[in-house]
Amino acid sequence: MEDTLSLKNSFLKESKSATSVAKLQQLRIKYLGKKGLITSKLKALSTISPELRPAYGKVVNEVKVYIEEEINRIESLLKKEEHKKRIVSEAVDITLPGKFTPFGREHPINKVLSEITVIFVSMGFEVEEGPDVELDYYNFEALNMPKDHPAREMQDTFYISEDIVLRTHTSPVQIRVMEKRKPPLKIIAPGKVYRCDADISHTPMFHQVEGFMVDTDVAFSDLKGLLESFIHSFFSAETPVRFRPSFFPFTEPSAEVDIGCIFCSGKGCRVCKNTGWLEILGAGMINPRVFEMVGYNPEIYSGFAFGMGIERMAMLKYSIDDIRLFFENDMRFLKQF
Numbered sequence: 001m002e003d004t005l006s007l008k009n010s011f012l013k014e015s016k017s018a019t020s021v022a023k024l025q026q027l028r029i030k031y032l033g034k035k036g037l038i039t040s041k042l043k044a045l046s047t048i049s050p051e052l053r054p055a056y057g058k059v060v061n062e063v064k065v066y067i068e069e070e071i072n073r074i075e076s077l078l079k080k081e082e083h084k085k086r087i088v089s090e091a092v093d094i095t096l097p098g099k100f101t102p103f104g105r106e107h108p109i110n111k112v113l114s115e116i117t118v119i120f121v122s123m124g125f126e127v128e129e130g131p132d133v134e135l136d137y138y139n140f141e142a143l144n145m146p147k148d149h150p151a152r153e154m155q156d157t158f159y160i161s162e163d164i165v166l167r168t169h170t171s172p173v174q175i176r177v178m179e180k181r182k183p184p185l186k187i188i189a190p191g192k193v194y195r196c197d198a199d200i201s202h203t204p205m206f207h208q209v210e211g212f213m214v215d216t217d218v219a220f221s222d223l224k225g226l227l228e229s230f231i232h233s234f235f236s237a238e239t240p241v242r243f244r245p246s247f248f249p250f251t252e253p254s255a256e257v258d259i260g261c262i263f264c265s266g267k268g269c270r271v272c273k274n275t276g277w278l279e280i281l282g283a284g285m286i287n288p289r290v291f292e293m294v295g296y297n298p299e300i301y302s303g304f305a306f307g308m309g310i311e312r313m314a315m316l317k318y319s320i321d322d323i324r325l326f327f328e329n330d331m332r333f334l335k336q337f
């Protein structure tokens, strides 16, 4: 019995140093666990003579209840304290100003690119893409510009190696698509192009949209009708359009397409160099030599192609006078679209 009472005293001493819930839990195991000190006293009851057993049992039980209650009492105190500490350490100052995350928005070039794409898709065109790093063969050769062709000099090319270039235009996508598909085809091919050139109207990287259609009887009048509808939906239904004879190695005949100057309504100004017209794209009937390069019979198939610069379209539509603004990432500029 004395032994049991001294257990109570040693528990009292030890409980003073139980300064955390975890330490208290160890005490609980030490005294009340399956192999605990009190538990073994209870087990030992059976070895005590029946006359002494009730008195002894009563003492052990009282000590057990006492220790249980003490542990529960200390535990709830410790838990309260730990909770208080956590509240202090995890405190958030709700009076601090919040962090402002600005909304992103579409870049004006991507916006114009998707506007143009939507117009052509609504007229039955499919979208195809080609690689930015292109073989000389697709960028020039197959487009009827053999090595030493003077037209190559119109495009200041970035060379990766003798046979590999950064594409100077999106026209190589025509070849790539025609090589793997058969007419009828109505395709547009938007993407980045590269030329070694930089001033207020040129950046070394810019965007173009190529378009072409091939079938058994495509005529120049189809090209005219299509481009006029496109220009009227992109700019306005009143925008004047004119076709001017021109030259491209991959089209014959070739044309450049102008719109009435949107800055002076055709009266003549600095932007249109007093002509009243602004050039916006190149076009023409696909040269039979290009068809031969991709294995199409030019006696059976005809087609047209066109190509336009996206930055130029965006500059005209939104009256932007310096192409470099698109690539400076100045929020004051980008926010306006």
Ligand code: DAH
Residues within 6 Å of the ligand: 168, 169, 170, 171, 210, 211, 248, 250, 251, 281, 282, 283, 284, 305, 306, 307, 308
């Ligand atoms: N590829 C030409 C360029 O970048 C633009 C062009 C002109 C594309 C006439 C065409 C075309 O498809 O028919 O200067």
